[in-house]
Amino acid sequence: MKRYLLAFAGGASFVCLINRPLPVQAMPDLEVAHDTLQLNDAERLNTLNSSASYDVKSFHDSIIVNDTQAESIVSTDSKQQDSSILNQKQESKNLGLTAVPSSSLQATPRSSNRVAASDVISQVTSVSQLSDVQPTDWAFQALQSLVERYGCIAGYPNGTYRGNRAMTRYEFAAGLNACLNRVNELIATATADLVKKEDLTTLQKLQEDFTAELATLRGRVDVVEARTAELQANQFSTTTKLSGEAIIAGIGATGGASGSNDSNIILTNRVRLNLNTSFTGKDLLITGLQAHNFLGGVSGSGSLQKSLGLASPLLSASSARVSFEPQFPGVDVKTLSETGSNDIELYKLLYIFPVAKKLTLFAGTAAEVSDAFPTITPFYGEGQEAISRFAGLNPVVRVSGGTSGSGLASAAGFIFDISKQVDLRALYGSVNANITTSAADVAGLPGVSNTPLGAGVFGGSSIVATQLTFRPSSSLDIALNYAHSYHEINILGTGLTSSDIYSLAGVSLGIPVTLNSVGGTVSWRFSPKVALSGYGAAIFVNDSSGRVDASTTFTSWMAGLHFNDLFKPGNNAGILFGQPLYRTSADGDARLTPEGERRAVPYHLEAYYRFKVSDNISITPGAFVLFNPEGNSRNDTTTVGVLRTTFTF
Structure with a gap:
């Protein structure tokens, strides 16, 4: 009032x-x-976030609608x-x-x-x-x-x-x-x-004194009206906002498996177009298209990690992977069919809508776990922040293809705002919802069909994941994660390590497994421009077939410093260190160390600096070093260097 x-x-x-x-x-x-409204609260779906005027970052610390794309879901606040x-x-x-x-x-x-x-x-x-x-x-x-x-x-x-x-x-x-x-x-x-004559004289004098200013204001109003009319006549849509991101990067690496040759320097790209549509001002429909030229396929042929000798036998999973590379490049993992370089694919189709003051629902046929869960670590941002897949998110968020980079899962879930400081989010995802029946087995791989993830919404590989997010103060964010997964074959589905395939070492790839994953992520901004962030995770893998008795535990952790406006406003930097996923125990028929390997704890060291050239262009040079890559001391210390240019519009 x-x-x-x-x-x-x-x-x-x-x-x-x-x-x-x-x-x-x-x-x-x-x-x-009046207050503004945000999706993922970005972080509300940030916020959503933010976001009735839907300021979306992949709906992160969204919809939001995020950060990066569209980094949060529309807030129900x-x-x-x-x-x-x-x-x-x-x-x-x-x-x-x-x-x-x-x-x-x-x-x-x-x-x-x-x-x-x-x-x-x-x-x-x-x-x-x-x-x-x-x-x-x-x-x-x-x-x-x-x-x-x-x-x-x-x-x-x-x-x-x-x-x-x-x-x-x-x-x-x-x-x-x-x-x-x-x-x-x-x-x-x-x-x-x-009214006195002198008052009228004063008013007339004021009008004369400000004649030029009044004329200027009248001219500005005319210009605004003309531009508004032009925008209305040429607008893309009254309900849809178009945004995009184009990444062009040079990548080079040295080291790798003993006896392997250094990879040539390669030039890669990934382009995304996002259509963010709101029908009521509070809901959000995200439609995302992408194309990239990363190679891999079923065998991993042509990928950087395969040339280094650090990739898994199938699907090129490795700790040498960069942040903006899809988890399954060159292949549709649902049917093991090959895809071409720069083919256009639908990587995001998700609808978010509030149903009550504190409750928002979402569902879609092309979604990722990271779309629904607020990003806690400041290192996440495939086109803007950390350059490695390891640094961006807690491994618990990535299990079961939760961050495949290609919208692998059909998912549905909810966001419940318990209070301003606490929210609970959960989802159910199926990576094979559009497949009617399982195909025949792949030759030479018993139990592994040409639809290796199973078939149907409630059959085959699936995941139930949840995240509880605390913000006890403006400088501290905490997230606790749990995920329960069932896989038709013996994999983790994170893409973070070569042990992702044959997660139960010594057990057939066709053996189904159950995963129980727990983790936590913390980010503490102890000054306006410096944050300390880290995570810890444990993944417990068990045989689900009853034909063998096997179990394995993987652990991972990371800690680092993130700097905002370093040397110049808009320039960010990060330095971090941690342990990639590593098999710390194995029981029953599972082996602790695969045959031919010399067991050693792997470590990851990374640094990068992002130059903000303009509001729409940034350049990020960076490198990460892998010690005992893939937990095998027989592998040479490996260095991967990246020069990434990102265009946003």
């Missing part, structure tokens, strides 16, 4: 110009009463509506100060809200009758003129004016009407207090 107080002050000042010009003064402590209702209630309580005309007729709105008898207002003839108005008050002259010259301001029965109280729209209408009636009365009776 303070906005209305400002409006009334403007109206009162106009009336006072009849008496004498008033100096322009800033009104203190005026606040806008209805505080704005509640605030409006509360304001209406407050108006009915505040009907205590109403301006009246000099005839002492009190203006009251036609409403069930009536002024209490104890608050009846009386007309005052001198500003000195108002005990709480002092000559030092910034609006003293205006009040003095309105009271003593025009007689159209009233006070409370106790002799107070209460000038700092927010006014209602009814009070504004009554006060303005009273003053206008008084002016009309003066004109009609032709009293000596009629």
